[in-house]
Amino acid sequence: MAGRTAPAPEPHHDQRLTPQPRGAPPVTDTLPETTTPQKTLSEALGATRLAGLLAEHTGEPITPADVEQLVADDHLTSCDSYKGWPLYATADALALDVELVRKIVADRVEWEQASLPRDAAAERIGWHWSDIARMGREGRITTGRGERYLIADLDKLAEEADGEQYITAQAAATDVLEIRPTDFKYVEAAGWIEPADTYKRAVGRHRTVTVALYRLGDVRALLDMPGVDWEAARGLAKGAPSPLREYAKLAPTRAAVVRGFAQALADRHGVTVWAWNSPYSGSWELDWERIDGGPTKETVRQELTDNPAAGSYAAEITLCPTWGRITRKARTLLQPDAAVILDTETTDLYGQTVEIAVIDTATGRKLMDTLVKPTTKITPGAHWVHGISDDDVADARPWEKILPRLRKVTKDRIICAYNAEFDRSVVLGDTHRAGKKPLHLEPWDNWFCLMDAYAKWVGSNRWLRLGGGHRAAGDCETARDVLIRMSKGRGSSFTPRPPAPGDPVPGPPAGTVLASPAVPDA
Known part of the structure; x- marks a missing residue:
């Protein structure tokens, strides 16, 4: 009740009211604000967080490597x-015993002061990192925690093992032989030197290349070869012929061999062949058009294996890659009366149609291009994309009026769309709202997604923007350009060459299983 003072509460049974000095703060049930709450620890931690906890607990500079050493020494075991x-x-x-932990840390610090990581070790003595790793595997350099190498052994190795290190062809040519790197291929082709080892080097995000390494002592020995005028091979202008080429007849490159095989395959079977050197894997990929009586994958694989030149590269050639299958599908879709390309513009994302266009894939001819009056307003975002306003569609025909024409131009055709899932759902949504049956517009088998196909053809795991003008007819034409591009295959295209007058008709490679005469019926 207003105006009355509530009685003071009785002290709680466990409160202790004691006299306080004058000016002292009153006793309360809460802790002072300066009190630090006790930290709650997780029952289990990873190596990094556990190292931080132990460092705080012991006062030592503990690292995750120390935790790993404790595990390696069976002082800790994983629980999860x-x-x-x-x-x-x-x-x-x-x-854990604190002294044990301190010894682990002290041993690591002492080792780090006496050793170097691999790349720093290689830089210290001017060797390639693969040499350092190799010498470590052979036990000629002491290795230890953290994949580090003992400095004393490194310095000794630099003095005692000079000439045993490996160098690249670039270094062999420019630093030792003092010739152009491009001329080193003649040295190899002459049989004067062979790689002592190889390693994989990353090129970009998805590709590696094999790099050959040569023993330095072997390269130096080339300088003492009798009859070789190294001085004449030095200081040559770019493009000038090298005198070293007289010592070797170069074998054809892998690219020349693969292209030659592809052309021979086209000539032999009368089919178009595509060959592409993937920048991601470094290998070649090969496919061909399918015709009645044409070669199968097994046939081509056998021809490749039996081919004297290309057979050595068989493991580096992929037959029938994903892009090849899509190329063949694209060529089918571009046949007369095989397919159409459809595109819609809508009131909103997955909204109602405001414009629809359909073109013939084979000719590019417009079969349908019209505005559509929706039953809802066009959102500002959609208008910003395609530029179609409510006034533009005010006098347009509604969906139920254009549906018969859509059914007619798409009947018995594959319906291609750049993002078929979107356009199909829009078409079906408008058809159901109009109370009509979609008929052949509904089955997924009647649709083909150009966006999904193009991403796979390119080798991307993301969908690729079409880049059209966001009007239905223009987007159809741009999508057709994508289909045509896919139909041309990747890399180089090889078409059958007619035999010259008097030339034999190309057949399987001589001496192969496929060239064996047929066995007559018994």
């Missing part, structure tokens, strides 16, 4: 894992 990373019991870690 998270996304493949091991977890260790916090209680077990805190129960």
Whole structure:
């Protein structure tokens, strides 16, 4: 009730009211704000967080490498894992003997001061990193924690093993022989030197190349070869012929061999062949058009294996890649009366149609191009994309009036669309709203997604923007350009060459299984 003072509450049974000095703050049930709440520890931690906890606990500069050493020495064991990373019991870690942990840290620090990581070790003595790794595997350099190498052994190795290090062809040519790197191929082709080892080097994000390495001592020995005028091979202008080419007849390159095989395949079977050197894998990919009586994958694989030149590269040639299948499908869709390309513009994302166009894939001829009056307003976002306003479609025909024409121009055709899932759902949505039956517009088998096909053809795991003007007819034409591009295959195209007068008709490679005469029926 207003105006009355509530009685003071009785002290709680466990409160202790004691006299306070004058000016002292009153006793309360809460802790002072300066009190730090006790940290709650996880029952298990990964190596990085556990290292931080142990560092705080012991006062030592503990790293995840020290935790890994504790595990390697069986002082800690994994109790769980998270996304493949091991977890260790916090209680077990805190129960470790502090002196044991300090010794682990001291041993690591001492080793780090006396050693170098691989790349720094290679830089110290001017060797290739693969030499350092090789010498470590052979036990000629002491290796230890963190894949590090003992400095004392490195310095000794630089003095005692000079000439045993490996160098690249570039270094062999420019630093030792003092010739153009492009001329080193003649040295190899002459049989004077062979690679001692190889390694894989990353090129970009998805590709690696094989790099040959040569023993330095072997390269130096080339300088003492009798009869070779190295001085004449030095200081040559770019493009000038090298005198070293007289010592070797170069074998054809892999590219020349693959292209030759592709052309012979086209001539032999009367089919168009596509050959592409993938910049991602470095290997070649090969496909061909399918015709009645044409070669199968097994046939081509056998011809490739039996081919004297291309057979050595068989493991580096992929037959019938994904882009090849899509290329063949695109060629089918471009046949007369095989397919159409459809595009819609809508009131909103997955909204109602405001414009629809259909063109013939074979000719590009417009079969349908019309505005459509929706039953809802066009959103500002959609208008910003395609530029069609409510006023533009005010006098247009509604969906039920244009549906008969759409059914007619798409009947018995594959309906291609750049994002077929979107256009199909829009068409079906408008048809159901109009109370009509979609008929052949509904089955997924009657649709073909150009966007999905193009992404796979290019080798992308993301959909690729069409880049049209966001009007239905223009987008159909741009989508047709994509279809035509896919139909041409990747890389180089090889078409059958007519035999010259008097030339024999091309057949299987001589001496192969396929060239064997047929066995007459018994």
